[in-house]
Amino acid sequence: MSKAFQVVGIGNAMVDVLAHATDDFLAANGIEKGVMQLTDRARGVELYSKVGPAQEISGGSAANTIAGIAHLGGRTAYVGKVKDDQLGAIFAHDLRAQGAVYKTAMAPADHPAETGRCIVLVTPDGERSMNTYLGVTEFLEPSDIDESQMADAEWIYLEGYRFDGPDSMAAFQKAIAACRGAGGRVSLTLSDPFCIERHRDAFRTMLRDHVDLLFANRAEVLSMYQTDDFEAALGQAAGEVAIVACTESEHGAHVLSDGQRWHVPAVPTDIVDATGAGDLFASGFLWGLTEGHTLQDCAAMGCIAASEVISHIGARPQADLKALFAEHGLIRQRSA
Amino acid sequence: MSKAFQVVGIGNAMVDVLAHATDDFLAANGIEKGVMQLTDRARGVELYSKVGPAQEISGGSAANTIAGIAHLGGRTAYVGKVKDDQLGAIFAHDLRAQGAVYKTAMAPADHPAETGRCIVLVTPDGERSMNTYLGVTEFLEPSDIDESQMADAEWIYLEGYRFDGPDSMAAFQKAIAACRGAGGRVSLTLSDPFCIERHRDAFRTMLRDHVDLLFANRAEVLSMYQTDDFEAALGQAAGEVAIVACTESEHGAHVLSDGQRWHVPAVPTDIVDATGAGDLFASGFLWGLTEGHTLQDCAAMGCIAASEVISHIGARPQADLKALFAEHGLIRQRSA
Numbered sequence: 001m002s003k004a005f006q007v008v009g010i011g012n013a014m015v016d017v018l019a020h021a022t023d024d025f026l027a028a029n030g031i032e033k034g035v036m037q038l039t040d041r042a043r044g045v046e047l048y049s050k051v052g053p054a055q056e057i058s059g060g061s062a063a064n065t066i067a068g069i070a071h072l073g074g075r076t077a078y079v080g081k082v083k084d085d086q087l088g089a090i091f092a093h094d095l096r097a098q099g100a101v102y103k104t105a106m107a108p109a110d111h112p113a114e115t116g117r118c119i120v121l122v123t124p125d126g127e128r129s130m131n132t133y134l135g136v137t138e139f140l141e142p143s144d145i146d147e148s149q150m151a152d153a154e155w156i157y158l159e160g161y162r163f164d165g166p167d168s169m170a171a172f173q174k175a176i177a178a179c180r181g182a183g184g185r186v187s188l189t190l191s192d193p194f195c196i197e198r199h200r201d202a203f204r205t206m207l208r209d210h211v212d213l214l215f216a217n218r219a220e221v222l223s224m225y226q227t228d229d230f231e232a233a234l235g236q237a238a239g240e241v242a243i244v245a246c247t248e249s250e251h252g253a254h255v256l257s258d259g260q261r262w263h264v265p266a267v268p269t270d271i272v273d274a275t276g277a278g279d280l281f282a283s284g285f286l287w288g289l290t291e292g293h294t295l296q297d298c299a300a301m302g303c304i305a306a307s308e309v310i311s312h313i314g315a316r317p318q319a320d321l322k323a324l325f326a327e328h329g330l331i332r333q334r335s336a
Numbered sequence: 337m338s339k340a341f342q343v344v345g346i347g348n349a350m351v352d353v354l355a356h357a358t359d360d361f362l363a364a365n366g367i368e369k370g371v372m373q374l375t376d377r378a379r380g381v382e383l384y385s386k387v388g389p390a391q392e393i394s395g396g397s398a399a400n401t402i403a404g405i406a407h408l409g410g411r412t413a414y415v416g417k418v419k420d421d422q423l424g425a426i427f428a429h430d431l432r433a434q435g436a437v438y439k440t441a442m443a444p445a446d447h448p449a450e451t452g453r454c455i456v457l458v459t460p461d462g463e464r465s466m467n468t469y470l471g472v473t474e475f476l477e478p479s480d481i482d483e484s485q486m487a488d489a490e491w492i493y494l495e496g497y498r499f500d501g502p503d504s505m506a507a508f509q510k511a512i513a514a515c516r517g518a519g520g521r522v523s524l525t526l527s528d529p530f531c532i533e534r535h536r537d538a539f540r541t542m543l544r545d546h547v548d549l550l551f552a553n554r555a556e557v558l559s560m561y562q563t564d565d566f567e568a569a570l571g572q573a574a575g576e577v578a579i580v581a582c583t584e585s586e587h588g589a590h591v592l593s594d595g596q597r598w599h600v601p602a603v604p605t606d607i608v609d610a611t612g613a614g615d616l617f618a619s620g621f622l623w624g625l626t627e628g629h630t631l632q633d634c635a636a637m638g639c640i641a642a643s644e645v646i647s648h649i650g651a652r653p654q655a656d657l658k659a660l661f662a663e664h665g666l667i668r669q670r671s672a
Contacts, residue, residue: 051433054430055392056393057391086422093390
């Protein structure tokens with residue numbers, strides 16, 4: 001294969017507004033801990049007025065994954081909508097500066113919504129509670145999908161969060177058809193349990209019909225198959241999808257494929273901000289896969305990338321992930 | 337005294353765009369290391385297109401100082417101009433969320449310039465090279481000064497950088513007159529050696545006529561008095577200003593007042609990002625002063641605050657400075 005892109009990701013383009021908060025603050029403001037909740041603009045503004053000093057840093061689940069792949073030197077592109085405003089310019093800059101291709105047309109300056117932002121409240125335990133004002137990123141639609149780009153992708157990577165929009169679902173279908181039609185494969189992340197609650201049937205249909213690689217964490221796969229039995233849920237997923245990569249926080253990651261199963265331990269670290277753990281697991285896994293590594297090594301790379309990103313504020317890598325892979329003996333040390 | 341404000345600061349309102357860079361990058365792009373250089377918008381855009389992924393965080397020298405005083409629980413306010421745009425809203429939020437009063441009218445959305453931003457390039461040694469597009473913050477003028485607020489300040493704190501604008505100098509004069517007329521005192525930071533080169537006479541006149549407390553670092557005080565002899569420069573400054581507080585990086589800080597002199601050692605730390613060291617020294621010093629501490633203890637508080645801020649990315653405090661002051665025996669441990 002010599003396609004232009006190893007991975008093309010599609011998802012919600014967001015700028016993260018990172019602030020520290022106490023558990024009491026979450027409770028007082030009716031914020032569910034550890035998950036993503038959607039807000040309208042008014043609620044976003046209200047919440048922002050209550051949080052302390054923040055820092056702004058590009059985010060978005062699939063965008064974090066693609067930034068991680070670009071950081072590793074992978075050939076990668078991203079599709080997701082921002083507006084022609086200051087935060088939109090920051091989002092586009094950060095992705096391109098990392099080496100990803102990003103060509104999605106910006107919503108014009110007179111669009112009534114703004115670039116999406118996510119108020120990420122980090123509690124002292126490093127857990128993050130996300131409050132997402134989608135803004136213009138809701139308006140991703142089939143015309144934003146360049147079929148030739150999708151046809152030129154070894155893998156596409158779809159963000160479950162974008163199941164929230166019917167036009168975006170149509171955009172996903174267009175991307176899937178173009179990618180698979182050219183021999184490419186489809187990966188999907190379930191994004192979060194509440195997202196699954198909202199769209200279980202659509203996820204289920206897509207898993208069976210179109211998905212070659214599923215990313216999920218324990219809570220998501222349990223929610224997907226409406227069970228408390230983790231083993232049963234993994235088994236069901238593996239019956240529907242060729243490769244299942246399921247993370248389990250400090251217990252590492254499980255990979256199931258073709259009747260085989262591997263477990264890879266987590267890489268211990270001090271958790272500063274858990275934002276992006278799943279996103280960067282997918283970066284490491286997909287990069288490894290498209291570089292020809294074994295599924296077990298792909299999962300190990302995912303765990304290393306996840307460990308790096310939770311050791312600091314922000315959901316994109318700061319340390320040299322390839323050097324970390326080399327330290328763990330997964331790739332050869334690069335020559336100077 | 338029971339004035340509403342312990343300190344009111346006036347300066348350039350900026351959002352920092354923090355990115356990592358190598359010394360080679362600085363050289364290739366003609367960037368002077370370790371100082372602030374002004375850029376026009378085009379140069380700012382060009383430079384931004386070349387730097388890697390960044391994070392955005394509120395900055396501005398005097399604004400950092402005021403944020404630090406607010407963090408310490410001081411009664412404080414800030415004056416500096418942003419635009420009614422996304423970065424302007426972020427700047428205002430962060431200052432108010434820290435507890436400072438900030439009422440300066442925003443430049444309207446149709447103003448041709450944008451909220452000022454500073455591309456801060458952090459090299460592996462933690463040193464920072466600042467590239468400042470002033471934007472609307474240049475347009476600070478006398479009408480932005482609320483004389484009653486200045487009259488209600490024990491101290492005002494003026495940022496040398498703002499000497500670059502004649503209207504802003506007039507604003508400073510108005511603030512000084514209102515403050516001193518009501519028995520308040522005036523502090524000034526020299527900001528940086530190049531700033532002094534541009535405005536040495538204006539600084540000199542202001543020092544002699546109006547300044548009660550001067551903040552400077554070694555390079556600045558040498559530039560101010562056009563000498564290589566640090567002792568001579570300190571002596572000259574002390575002859576012109578009632579209190580001189582001069583920092584000397586890892587060698588700590590010197591305070592000269594009323595024929596006396598103190599030296600306080602720096603607080604060792606791993607330098608991650610030197611941005612804000614001088615700004616937070618001023619926070620600790622001014623807070624201590626207005627809380628009735630000795631000059632020596634004020635300098636010690638300044639050194640602790642500076643040490644905290646250079647141990648992480650961003651120029652505003654993240655750890656509890658009061659707890660650090662208590663650990664060093666400078667204040668009593670707060671009861672829970």
